[in-house]
Amino acid sequence: MKRYIGCDLGGTNLRAAIIDVETGSVLHQSSVPTLAREGHEAVMRRMADLFLQVIQSAGLQKEDIGGIGIGAPGVLDLERGETLFLPNLPGTWPHVPLAATILQLTGLPTVLLNDVRSITFGEWCFGAGRGVDTVAVFAIGTGIGGGLVVNGQLHLGIGGTGGELGHMVINYNGPRCGCGNFGCLETYASGPAIAAMGMKAVAQGLTTKIGELCEYDLNRITPELIAKAAASGDEIACDIYEKAGFYLGVAASSICAAVGPRRIILAGGVAHAGKLLFDPMERTMRARVHVMPVEQVEIVPALLGGNAGVIGAACWAEQSALNNAG
Numbered sequence: 119m120k121r122y123i124g125c126d127l128g129g130t131n132l133r134a135a136i137i138d139v140e141t142g143s144v145l146h147q148s149s150v151p152t153l154a155r156e157g158h159e160a161v162m163r164r165m166a167d168l169f170l171q172v173i174q175s176a177g178l179q180k181e182d183i184g185g186i187g188i189g190a191p192g193v194l195d196l197e198r199g200e201t202l203f204l205p206n207l208p209g210t211w212p213h214v215p216l217a218a219t220i221l222q223l224t225g226l227p228t229v230l231l232n233d234v235r236s237i238t239f240g241e242w243c244f245g246a247g248r249g250v251d252t253v254a255v256f257a258i259g260t261g262i263g264g265g266l267v268v269n270g271q272l273h274l275g276i277g278g279t280g281g282e283l284g285h286m287v288i289n290y291n292g293p294r295c296g297c298g299n300f301g302c303l304e305t306y307a308s309g310p311a312i313a314a315m316g317m318k319a320v321a322q323g324l325t326t327k328i329g330e331l332c333e334y335d336l337n338r339i340t341p342e343l344i345a346k347a348a349a350s351g352d353e354i355a356c357d358i359y360e361k362a363g364f365y366l367g368v369a370a371s372s373i374c375a376a377v378g379p380r381r382i383i384l385a386g387g388v389a390h391a392g393k394l395l396f397d398p399m400e401r402t403m404r405a406r407v408h409v410m411p412v413e414q415v416e417i418v419p420a421l422l423g424g425n426a427g428v429i430g431a432a433c434w435a436e437q438s439a440l441n442n443a444g
């Protein structure tokens with residue numbers, strides 16, 4: 119059995135899992151609060167302690183572990199193993215030598231990968247992307263992350279920065295995005311964008327169950343609450359998901375034209391809306407794309423849930439080890 123550690127460095131929690139990279143099973147896992155306010159040195163020490171602890175509590179030795187893959191939420195330099203910009207972590211971690219520091223503290227070879235590229239790789243190796251050579255992932259939550267597998271390889275681009283599908287521009291006159299560009303998909307179809315459409319409808323006094331469900335407290339409106347209203351037949355709520363799905367369909371149409379994916383995978387909390395989101399997305403793509411066989415593109419939900427990132431990061435560590443050996 120080949121075992122690697124996959125880690126998810128989140129804004130709230132650090133999670134580490136020992137993965138059997140031949141089957142994709144999670145053998146053992148543990149998590150601790152990130153406490154990112156204490157600064158990156160403290161977080162890296164806590165990560166190293168977590169890795170050593172998870173090895174010990176699984177009854178293993180360091181020698182049983184092939185290496186560590188860390189999925190990190192932001193811009194990285196994969197070649198140097200450095201974080202460049204982690205927008206959700208205090209201090210944002212400019213040029214922090216994360217891989218080298220974890221190697222030094224644990225003695226285990228360590229590689230980095232963007233968190234959604236980790237999800238992409240995990241879903242491709244053992245989840246919804248299994249068995250096909252070209253896959254696009256949209257992970258829809260607070261933001262929209264993305265990833266691409268092209269011709270049987272995780273697409274990296276410069277330093278691993280390629281695959282930011284949430285920052286494809288769908289309206290060049292659109293609102294400013296957190297990334298600094300304008301009219302990115304993320305400003306139209308992320309969780310907060312969907313919630314904002316619900317808030318607007320209630321604030322405008324439209325007749326919708328969303329108002330009742332949130333007890334007229336706009337801060338309580340979430341994509342899940344709007345999906346609940348839509349499931350009970352509320353027209354305004356259905357219309358909100360119709361719009362979000364349309365925007366996703368527009369972005370996915372560009373992906374179809376650019377890379378010809380055999381499968382598009384929707385991950386993240388917002389994807390739990392299911393047909394509400396998938397149907398208008400699929401309709402939009404089918405109606406708009408004519409330069410490739412769009413009817414062959416499958417749109418599917420992610421399969422690995424919260425484990426995709428740690429599985430993908432561990433598989434990435436294995437692949438990096440194989441590449442170094444070869």
Ligand SMILES: [Zn+2]
Pocket residue numbers: 284285295296297298299300302304
């Ligand atoms: Zn953007």
